Amino acid sequence: xxxxxxxxxxxxxxxxxxxxxxxxxxxxxxxxxxxxxxxxxxxxxxxxxxxxxxxxxxxxxxxxxxxxxxxxxxxxxxxxxxxxxxxxxxxxxxxxxxxxxxxxxxxxxxxxxxxxxxxxxxxxxxxxxxxxxxxxxxxxxxxxxxxxxxxxxxxxxxxxxxxxxxxxxxxxxxxxxxxxxxxxxxxxxxxxxxxxxxxxxxxxxxxxxxxxxxxxxxx
Amino acid sequence: xxxxxxxxxxxxxxxxxxxxxxxxxxxxxxxxxxxxxxxxxxxxxxxxxxxxxxxxxxxxxxxxxxxxxxxxxxxxxxxxxxxxxxxxxxxxxxxxxxxxxxxxxxxxxxxxxxxxxxxxxxxxxxxxxxxxxxxxxxxxxxxxxxxxxxxxxxxxxxxxxxxxxxxxxxxxxxxxxxxxxxxxxxxxxxxxxxxxxxxxxxxxxxxxxxxxxxxxxxx
Amino acid sequence: xxxxxxxxxxxxxxxxxxxxxxxxxxxxxxxxxxxxxxxxxxxxxxxxxxxxxxxxxxxxxxxxxxxxxxxxxxxxxxxxxxxxxxxxxxxxxxxxxxxxxxxxxxxxxxxxxxxxxxxxxxxxxxxxxxxxxxxxxxxxxxxxxxxxxxxxxxxxxxxxxxxxxxxxxxxxxxxxxxxxxxxxxxxxxxxxxxxxxxxxxxxxxxxxxxxxxxxxxxxxxxxxxxxxxxxxxxxxxxxxxxxxxxxxxxxxxxxxxxxxxxxxxxxxxxxxxxxxxxxxxxxxxxxxxxxxxxxxxxxxxx
Numbered sequence: 001x002x003x004x005x006x007x008x009x010x011x012x013x014x015x016x017x018x019x020x021x022x023x024x025x026x027x028x029x030x031x032x033x034x035x036x037x038x039x040x041x042x043x044x045x046x047x048x049x050x051x052x053x054x055x056x057x058x059x060x061x062x063x064x065x066x067x068x069x070x071x072x073x074x075x076x077x078x079x080x081x082x083x084x085x086x087x088x089x090x091x092x093x094x095x096x097x098x099x100x101x102x103x104x105x106x107x108x109x110x111x112x113x114x115x116x117x118x119x120x121x122x123x124x125x126x127x128x129x130x131x132x133x134x135x136x137x138x139x140x141x142x143x144x145x146x147x148x149x150x151x152x153x154x155x156x157x158x159x160x161x162x163x164x165x166x167x168x169x170x171x172x173x174x175x176x177x178x179x180x181x182x183x184x185x186x187x188x189x190x191x192x193x194x195x196x197x198x199x200x201x202x203x204x205x206x207x208x209x210x211x212x213x214x215x216x217x218x219x
Numbered sequence: 220x221x222x223x224x225x226x227x228x229x230x231x232x233x234x235x236x237x238x239x240x241x242x243x244x245x246x247x248x249x250x251x252x253x254x255x256x257x258x259x260x261x262x263x264x265x266x267x268x269x270x271x272x273x274x275x276x277x278x279x280x281x282x283x284x285x286x287x288x289x290x291x292x293x294x295x296x297x298x299x300x301x302x303x304x305x306x307x308x309x310x311x312x313x314x315x316x317x318x319x320x321x322x323x324x325x326x327x328x329x330x331x332x333x334x335x336x337x338x339x340x341x342x343x344x345x346x347x348x349x350x351x352x353x354x355x356x357x358x359x360x361x362x363x364x365x366x367x368x369x370x371x372x373x374x375x376x377x378x379x380x381x382x383x384x385x386x387x388x389x390x391x392x393x394x395x396x397x398x399x400x401x402x403x404x405x406x407x408x409x410x411x412x413x414x415x416x417x418x419x420x421x422x423x424x425x426x427x428x429x430x431x432x433x434x435x436x437x438x
Numbered sequence: 439x440x441x442x443x444x445x446x447x448x449x450x451x452x453x454x455x456x457x458x459x460x461x462x463x464x465x466x467x468x469x470x471x472x473x474x475x476x477x478x479x480x481x482x483x484x485x486x487x488x489x490x491x492x493x494x495x496x497x498x499x500x501x502x503x504x505x506x507x508x509x510x511x512x513x514x515x516x517x518x519x520x521x522x523x524x525x526x527x528x529x530x531x532x533x534x535x536x537x538x539x540x541x542x543x544x545x546x547x548x549x550x551x552x553x554x555x556x557x558x559x560x561x562x563x564x565x566x567x568x569x570x571x572x573x574x575x576x577x578x579x580x581x582x583x584x585x586x587x588x589x590x591x592x593x594x595x596x597x598x599x600x601x602x603x604x605x606x607x608x609x610x611x612x613x614x615x616x617x618x619x620x621x622x623x624x625x626x627x628x629x630x631x632x633x634x635x636x637x638x639x640x641x642x643x644x645x646x647x648x649x650x651x652x653x654x655x656x657x658x659x660x661x662x663x664x665x666x667x668x669x670x671x672x673x674x675x676x677x678x679x680x681x682x683x684x685x686x687x688x689x690x691x692x693x694x695x696x697x698x699x700x701x702x703x704x705x706x707x708x709x710x711x712x713x714x715x716x717x718x719x720x721x722x723x724x725x726x727x728x729x730x731x732x733x734x735x736x737x738x739x740x
Binding site for chain 3: 289305
């Protein structure tokens with residue numbers, strides 16, 4: 001058997017197996033009357049390794065034999081194959097975040113008072129881990145509850161220069177009405193939630209305008 | 220991103236996925252700020268295909284996208300990797316599958332009408348479990364029988380890009396004096412053309428042999 | 439599930455459908471030889487996918503044109519087969535008998551002399567021929583599909599070990615609009631609950647309050663000179679906002695003003711002390727449940 005055919009067969013074996021194969025096993029996969037000697041297989045493996053030099057995968061040897069492996073430097077792209085879809089944050093988390101933004105510095109108890117329900121520890125933890133929120137002090141009352149405020153990262157994420165750029169309460173009430181109208185329209189058309197999402201994105205661009213329009217008010 | 224890096228990444232993706240990937244999905248696996256345009260991906264795929272020309276595997280396109288697969292001529296060696304022989308399918312199953320593939324959407328009753336025998340539930344179950352066929356609706360007649368159609372997985376499994384690529388169905392000849400006369404004259408020509416058609420669809424070279432073996436049955 | 443499927447397939451694959459040579463040989467013997475081993479017959483019956491298949495076999499074996507079947511001859515043979523099968527008490531599918539009846543009927547109709555060749559009179563065999571052809575084309579199609587290059591038989595999927603990867607869970611994306619809508623909801627709820635409307639203070643004051651607390655928390659000792667809270671660059675408005683923020687913090691009991699000697703420097707001091715502010719949120723975890731303080735009602739909402 002010529003070396004090229006040998007290479008092709010070994011390459012095929014390694015890729016089809018999806019796990020390491022020892023040289024002895026490679027040998028045994030050939031019929032007795034065409035079985036290559038060990039050194040021929042080693043030669044073929046060396047050539048295969050060289051030919052992969054500029055490709056997305058490489059031939060490596062591990063304890064149980066040889067296998068093809070995707071190059072380490074490709075992991076950022078490859079890992080996306082298995083990437084889970086990011087989950088959405090709960091309404092409770094968004095409310096908590098909004099209250100911290102608008103009422104900072106604020107304690108958890110104060111948030112709970114406005115929301116009318118307890119704020120779960122995991123929500124606070126998530127916001128702290130995301131570094132959107134930080135502890136800026138403790139209130140000198142029994143239990144010394146932490147006082148929360150938003151961070152620069154929070155402003156950066158939402159493309160804000162300062163908290164001033166957030167809409168006023170009146171605008172938020174308006175937003176709420178508008179949203180209600182939108183919701184009603186969407187229910188009628190019975191559009192998918194996906195489309196709804198897109199819509200909220202497009203509306204968001206008009207948000208920027210509003211923010212700009214409002215600025216003189218604050219000066 | 221230069222074409223070589225693009226090629227390496229796509230190559231890595233295809234090897235890691237272990238199943239066909241659509242061009243759109245390949246695109247999405249790149250971050251938005253480095254996402255290649257479709258034509259670049261197509262160029263990369265073409266180059267990858269060419270570079271594999273002399274290797275043990277090839278890049279092919281099936282219904283759900285592109286995949287690497289072992290060259291058919293290597294199957295005698297590769298199949299030795301596994302103890303079990305490749306699964307064979309009964310004629311009953313294949314006939315049922317053929318009817319669904321060619322006559323879809325179709326009900327079980329309609330399949331039975333053509334085959335002249337009952338279709339066993341286990342066959343339908345096997346086809347559904349393999350995800351080669353799926354229920355696409357129910358016919359609005361008494362009993363509301365399920366309507367079956369084939370899936371992308373069916374096409375992928377049989378190396379097809381679309382149903383168009385299925386081998387051509389034989390013609391039905393009408394029973395009339397005219398046809399009868401024509402038929403007697405053309406018997407030989409007809410037969411050979413039929414054979415040619417089948418052969419042109421199956422790329423496998425060993426296919427021709429099989430056909431010949433099968434011929435006595437048809438004579 | 440899997441084992442059941444395997445079993446089914448096993449049963450089905452035991453049919454020698456793929457080797458037509460064997461099939462033909464076996465079948466050719468049956469009607470002639472009277473002795474047929476029972477298991478051989480089972481194989482034979484299994485070989486046929488129903489009456490149409492059997493009929494097709496009989497036609498093809500005699501090299502007959504499907505469009506010109508000698509019904510009488512075929513019927514005899516067909517019934518022979520059925521009888522052999524019945525003799526061995528085979529659980530013969532009803533379809534085989536229906537076909538026998540159909541053949542007999544066609545035969546009898548063929549025997550009636552066609553007196554006047556009416557043009558539209560159909561050949562009694564027409565329906566049968568159509569069905570035979572229809573069946574045959576799918577029998578062929580099944581064979582064609584079987585011959586297609588197929589995964590795990592003619593070709594195999596290819597895979598390589600993926601590189602080491604950090605399986606990062608992507609963080610959810612949030613639209614500012616979602617945050618605002620959430621706030622709008624809270625406000626509507628709180629309005630109903632509290633009988634009076636929430637008023638949000640200017641955010642600049644809120645932000646400044648946070649800045650002062652952060653500065654205090656970062657200074658050792660938690661003391662800041664009063665004057666350091668104000669910056670000329672901020673302009674008059676900025677100074678006013680800073681002052682309002684400071685008043686708000688005092689009202690909330692978050693900071694206090696300290697003057698150690700008459701006419702001495704005024705300092706701002708965090709009520710909770712400097713180090714406390716840096717304590718991780720862990721301590722907050724322990725204080726679960728609403729901690730309502732007096733300052734809430736004054737400073738926060740109304």
